Structures are given as C-alpha cells and as structure tokens.
Amino acid sequence: METELELSAVIGFKGTVADGLILHPNNEHLLFPLGTTIVVRHIIERTQQFLRGHDNNISVITVSDSGKYIASGQQTHMGFQADVIIWDFDTMSILHRLKLLHKVLIQSLTFSFNEMYLASVGGQDDANLVIWDIESGNAVCGNPTGTNAVNRICFYNNSDDRLISIHDYQVLIWSADYSNKKISNDLVNLGQVKRKFTCVVIDHSDSFAYMGTKTGDIVEISLDKAMYKRIGPVKRLFSLGINCITQVPNGDILVGAGDGTIAKIDHSNMRVKSEAEVLGAVTSFSLTADGTHCFVGTDKATIYWSDTDTIEPELRNTCHYAQINDLAFPYGFSKVFATCSINDIRVWNSKTRQELLRIEVPGLECHSIDFLKNGKSIISGWNDGKIRAFLPQSGKLLYVINDAHNHGVTVVAGTNDCSRIVSGGEQGEVRVWSIGSQTQVMEASLKEHRARVSDIKINANDDQAVSSSHDGSCIVWDLENFTRIICLFESTMFKQVVYHPDESQLLTAGSDRKITYWDCYDGQAIRMLDGSDSGEINAIDITKEGEHCVSGGEDKLVKIWNYDEGICYNQGTGHSGTITRVKISPDQSFIVSVGSEGAIFIWETPKEVAEAKADSEMPEAPEDGEAA
Template structure:
C-alpha cells in the first residue's frame, strides 16, 4: 500500500467521532464482550466497540483491508480479527489488547483471506483458518506471539473448511468443518503437531456452515437446513433434524445455551429457540434477511442477533421478542446530504431507499423506499421540507420530492442526461440546481420551470460537484482524479488540481465560508483542502470501502463520509468557523 503511505505521510489526521454501520455479512461478526458492557463488530477495516448502555463507540484501527472474521477470548483479555487481502498478498490476523485498546500482536501466514478465528478456553492459544486460496489451519501461542504448528484444514483438495470452534474447557481440542470436511483436532504441544480425527456421518453428506459444542456433542448447522448432532469423543453422528420442516436457505449460525436448548439462525431470517434433543421449535421469530450472528450476553438471559440487512436486534430469553436496536445500510451508500442551517439532520441514499438520520445519535428517523429504483444522489431544499433525488429505472431522471408530515409526494421528473446522475446540488434560493453525470456533462437546471439552463462538458465521468458559497463557481471531480473549478455563467474551466494519486474522486463538498473543501474516493481517504492554496491540510483513514460521498455541516463542526461497504462515518472537522 505504498500510494496510501505516500499520500498520508506527514499530513495531520482527522479525528473519527462515530460510525453508523454494521457488516452483517461477516458470519458471527457480532459479539458481546465478557464484561457484558460492550458489543464488538467489524465494519470495513475497523473493529468497533460499542457500549450497550449508552451507545458510546471506540475504534480499533490497524487493518489495511476489510475485516473478515472476529473472535473474543473467553476471559475477555483479547480480541482477534482477520482480514481479506488482494490475491498474492498475505492476510493479517491482529490480536488486540482489550484493556489497552491497542495492537498486541500481528500474525501473518495465511494467503488472501482469514476465514475464521477461535480462542482456546484459557486464552493460551488462537486457532486461525485460511480462506479458500489458503486452506490451512494454524495454532498460535498468544504469549510468545508465534505459530506453534499448522496443517491443511481438509484431508483432500476438494474439501473447503468454513469454520472453527474451540472446546469450552480443553485448550488442546478444537473442531473444524465445511464442505466435505468435519474434524476434531487435538494439539500435541510437545511435538508441535495437530492431529485430526475425521467425524463419521455415514451416508449423510452435508456442507457445514457453523458449529457449536458443549464438550459432549458437536452441533453442526448445514446449508441443507438441518442440524447434525455428533458425539465429540467418538466422532459418530447421533441425530439429525428437524426432519419435516428444515430451515429455509440453510442454518447459518448456532449457539447452545446453558439450558441445553439451541438458538438457531437461518439464511431466510428465521430465528428460533429449539430443543437440542429432538430439534423441535420452542419459539420462533422472523427477521429481515438472513441471520449471520448470535451473541450471548452472560449466561444467555439476553442475546443480540445480527442480520444481512445490517440490523441488530436484542432479545430476552423469556419472551424471545425482537427489539430492533440498530439499523444501517447493507449496501453501498450512494450519497449523503446534511439539512441546511440545522446541522442536526442528514439524509443518505442506497439502492432502493432514502433514510433520514439525527447527526448526534446514530438513529434512523425516516425511510423512503422506492421499489425497483436505484437512488444515486440527493439533496435537501434550503427550506428543509423537500428532498430532490436522482434515480435510474431504465430511463435517467431527476426527481423532486415534497416531504409531508406523514410521508412524501413526487412533484416533478426531469430528463436530459444520457447516463447515471451521480450528484445533485441545489442553489441556496431553491430556484436552480446542478447535476453531474457519468455521461461527461454537468447540467444547471431551473427547478421552478423544470428546464435546463447551462451545460458543462469535460473528458471525464463526473462523479461529484458543489457550488462555491458565493455561487459564481462550481467545483467538480470524477474518474480523471482531478478537482476542477468552473465559472457558472459561461461554463469555462478556471483551475485544476491533482485530487488523488489512485482512483476516482466520488465525493466533494465545500465549507460555508468557502475557505475549505473536502474530497473522498476510491483511495478510501477523506481529504480536507484549503480552497485558495489548493493543498491538503488533513487526512482521515478509517474507511474499508471506496468513499462514495462526503458532506460538511454548515457550522463547520462535523464532517460525514459514506462508503461502498454501507458505512457512514462522522469526523470532527479541523477548521472551525472563525467568530
């Protein structure tokens, strides 16, 4: 990552204040720390610690690419996180010191991806599983920070291991499972070897997605939608069920409770409490999209569930009712806009929906859903009562929405662009707006009469633009990595800056006093610029995906950036308005 290192060298860093987002696609990515006070989960290349009581967040930053798996040690001293990397590069495992919130060790052996991690019950060892391009299991000594031994995860090349689980009481026993492989491993520390025993499932051929065990039995959730119960000592299959009603889209996550009952999450969003003897459902609830995480708090009287819809739910064991505690986008956030003059509300759009948020509390206030439509860009009218959005539905259009006390109403649709409308900015008098498009044109519109006034054309796919506060200039950027200043009246280029050394610039916004502007793009860096000098003053490093949009609130206190992994990040802006 030499380009990032070069661009950030010697430049002051932005302070990250809060994050809206949860990568619900990381299996077992949501955890509760043994202190019972914090949720732990990944987003992009950051591991987030969120206090359950008041939502206060802390951030563990050190990964260079998206976090792919996470584990918390039984006594809570350590957190481990693994990442993905580009083909041909090794993927890092980081062990974090929980008390200090610092990196304890960085382990580098696996190729391209770390698939899964598990701590031994007494915090002595960590077992790591490489992804499909690696296929190995490694046992690490946490005290020495060195690998003890390793082995191919599967007995044959056709097998692909997907998950590992340590014994609850024995530091020398763990289980691995996946497609064509289910093994119990014993660590021989003296000879620095791990020795596998193949589990015997007879004629039953299953792909195991998840495992949970109670030191007598291994419970294996399968992509076929049933659960296999295997004797840990003998490795023999005991039972398999449910027989009649299997879990739709497979069993994706399992947890065994002290009572002996199982919590089961399926790929279709069904979440059940069932018996571990006959797999009969005791309680059931349907959640939005597939269940990917079940995290027990303490003995399991309370538990948290994460889904592919990037939502978190809280449950109590007694009533098994879902309380939605966190929502976020589960796909790329295309645009963000802060309500003019208030600095309290902001809106984001992603795929089929537009969401309204409170800036200080990461809580969703309103959602506009437009089926079969992709919303790429949006802006508030200055009065705060209307949102304007750019959308695709076979044809390219710019739409004006009126916000009403109990909903919203479409006012007008305008068509002239030949390709995706990537950005919209409204003039302060609410009479004009300018749109950028990947057709190589920026159009200035009259939004009283709903007609086009002026067009700017350049040899780039425009991704973003904004008016200078005095509104005699617009600033644009896009795939050519340049930041360009233009005259509004005649469409002439005034100035051009080198905006990024790698990748397109997708988001751009300017401060109310016109002294600074901010950019973000495919290089995953948030940059703060001096408008007159044309130089970078600060850089923000935390996004795991390409930055899609960026906004600065009118009081110059807060900067919000969004990215392709669904994250919304709030930063402290380093240049407050002078009084």
C-alpha cells in the first residue's frame, strides 16, 4: 500500500474555473482549485494549506457568506457520479461528501445567505438541481432543470428559499417549499432578447439581477416581476463575452471579459465609468469585505489586485499558463530552480515560491533547459532550432547558436567541465558543441536516432553521454571519439533516461508504461517495472545514493520507488494534467514535479528516502585481529 506524499507547496493558478479565485471573508486567505486540490493561501504569510478529497478535477468552488463553509464540485467520467464536498474551513476537513445525485459534472454551487442550505446543479449530462441541508448533509428537494443546460445558479441575498438559474436563452426563478420537499420554477419573460447567459449577480435588496452574456452585454431583470428590464452598457459590447460579474457596495457593476477587459458600469445609466486591460480572459472577481478592492483572476494563470474605484490592476501572482516542458536545478543548490514553457523561462525561489526571474522570447517555445555546473549560464533549446544561453541573475542573453537543429532543439545538457553542450533535435540528431568566449563550434553531429531526441545525460567524467529517442532507441556515445558504444532497443517511445549514480546501470521510462533497468556494460535489460497502470511515463529521476527513484507521467501521480526492491512505497496526487518532468532537489529534501496544466508541485521527500544510504546494509569491516 502506497503512502501519500506530503504536498508542501504549489506554484500555479489555472484560472480556467469560473469564479474559482475566492477571497475568504476573513480577508486573509485566497482559495482556488488546482486540479484535484483546493489551495488555501495566506495572503501575507504566503503559507499554504491544501484540501484534498476529490479524485478528479474540481469544476466549481464557492464559499459561504461567513466563510465557515467551502463547497466544491468535480467533473468525472461519463456515466459516473460527480461528488460535491462541503468543507469546514476552521478545521480544514470534510464535513459532508454529497454523492449519488449528480453525474459527470457539477456545473454550479451556491450557499443560502444563512448557511443552512447548499444548492447544486449538474452539467448538460445531468440537468438536475438539488438543495442540500448543510447540517445533516441530506438532500432536501430537487427537480430536473429541463433540456436547456444550466450555466449558473445563485441564491437570493435575503431569502433561503428562492434562487435563480441562468441558461442559454432563458432564466428561471426557483421557489423551494422545504416543508413539503418540493421546488418549482417560473420562467422570466425576456421579451425579444435572446442571449446565452454566462454569469449572474443579484443586487443587495433582491430586486434585480444582472446577467453577463456571451454577446458581451449585460441584461437586467426585475426579480419581483420576473421580467426583462433593460440591457447595457450603452453603445458597447465586450469582446469575447462577459465571463464574470459582481456588484460593489454603491451598486456599480464590475464585469470581466474574454478579451482581458475589466470594467466598472454605472448601475443607474449602464455606462462604462472606467476600464483596464489584463493578461488573459478574466474568469474571477473576488471583493474585499468592504468592497473597495478586489482580486482578479485570468485564464493566463495571473492574479491581479485592483481598486474598485479606479480599476487599476496590479499584478500579484503569476505562473506558466501552458505545459511546462522541463525543469532544472543549479548544481548542488536547492534554493532555486528553473522551468520553461511557451514564451519564457522562469527562475523560482523554492522556499518562498516567488518568481525571481523571467526570460521571455515571445512567440517561441522552450523545450529544454540546463544550468551549467559553474552556475554562470542557463542553456536552453527552442523550437526555432536555436540554442540560447542566458545569465542566471539578470536574464541577459549571453550567446545564441543559430541553426543548431532543424525543426527545433528538443534537449540540451552541459558537460561537467562547462566546456561543451550536447544537444538533441526533432529529427534524431545528437550534436556536440564547444563553448568558446566568442564563438560556439560544432564538434560532431551524431545521427543514428530516427526520431525526436527526448533526453540526454552526460556521465561524471564527461567522456560519455546517453541519448534517448522516440524511435525506441537509447544510445551511449563516446564523447572523445564521437562513436557509438552501446545501443538499446525497446518497443516504446523513450521519454527520459538517467544514469545510476555508480554509472553501472541506466534507467529509462517511456510510452510502454515501464521503468526499465539496463546494464551499461552489455546493454541488456536487467529488470522491468510496471510504472503505471493507465498511461505513459514521461519523467524519471534518481537520488544521489541510488537507493530510490521517482517517476511521473500521464496517470498524474508522482511515485517514489525503492530501487533494489522495485516497489512503489509513496505516491503523490494533485496534478490535473500529465506530469512532464520530475526532479529531486540536490539536498534531497523535496521533489518538484511539473505538468501540462502549467502547475509546479513541491513535495516533501519522505525521511526514509532522504536519509537512505547506499552502504547502510553493508556488513561492518572486521576489527584488527578478527576473522573476516
């Protein structure tokens, strides 16, 4: 039985969950979903806590008015039940797990103002509205929502038996009769207005509701009369639709649009009072208790802090918004690490999780990075076929190797003496470059792979390198004579390869879901482990002592294996996307994993793994005079 790895920190904010960024009513914590995990971050102290109970990606999250309860819902596979979890914020524990009444997806959740009830609605494959009693965790009443799928539901601000649901082209007002366990609805008369409604906010007196649309305007309805009142803003549509909407204490409306616009609308005349631009489609607003400021979240993994009067956003948090392709530590230094993705390389403080440096090359994708052992440069391979080297503190471009590989550089690795770079390309070639003060010269071009080179590792003496390829071959190269020493073949796409610390064996991982041990002397496979039950293995790393290795891949699990026993004793759950790379820190105290969702997970290394010694089980040497 695997022991769950302890998650110590997360760097990331996906930003794709509608209204998923929430400022807790205590004004001290930010909450947001990241894959299967809810991250609770203290704003000032930057400490993190994690709520982990879902077994699939979280689709919706909400917090009750006092902050006592958190509710979250998930998506799951077709035909399976989708759970809703009510959490107790004070104890950070599960209060109720609500199941069996929704399938595939939880679309929206809302708490009643007095925190007695929670309403949930499923996606288009479910189409059921259910109201739950929070104290008991039992369903009180429910009703099908019809063939027109619900996009959002919202309880009234002063009534626990009335709520609104918005759909494509229609709006329903629901009335609950808790004594008779029934719920009914009335259709709002929208006249000639036809819109796909995306978000809703009800004014403080429960007189009106304001709904954002995919068209990019706001529709106001009278809740008392259940009919259309007006549409706005005047002579303005927000491009790519309105994704989120909220109301500040004076009645003005804040909207966030798909084109990155945040705007304040005067509620009296429906005119735009102020607006600003942010990076990415706006998906969340969360007001402070006094309504003077708010946090803004976007789908480009950015969080902004904004004054609700001037609407001037200030960037507070950012991460990669696309797949992270590689990560690297400086030699023997665990306090920082670097990651690369589309457009940029980022250097992070591993303790504070703050971004220290961003190196941007717009319009390009960085496939691979490595720190030279002397710490004087970061080398990187890009999809335009160039190798670029940057200064690790300033991010200044040091040199460029043009036309290093046709169709893109897929992997780079620096030798231990910092005199050469070994690189691989999309077409299977491995090249060795001499690093000079002014020019970088190609020493050799080794072409025996027939497909993308996925990884390169160099041995301690700099006289050999091993490269792995998607064509199912791993080749050990002589870096002095530029000849092939050994070639390993398997029916797989090799994703990564590592040397055992004593360099007697190689460890590979690939699309066959196997972790394979190879003998470096004759190239024979020694052992194969079933590394995953459900997907390719993309990443593998090994401890300095060689007693344990860690893997990750399409099953979204970080696994720690005992090297000699071939048994997985620890695994970490949290990623919402495929794990692309995993590294053990140089001091062995933590493990970093990155994935296709753009998130960085930092796991605490189990004590028995961090302290394992290769010679711990060797017999002690006999005393002088004793028989051996």
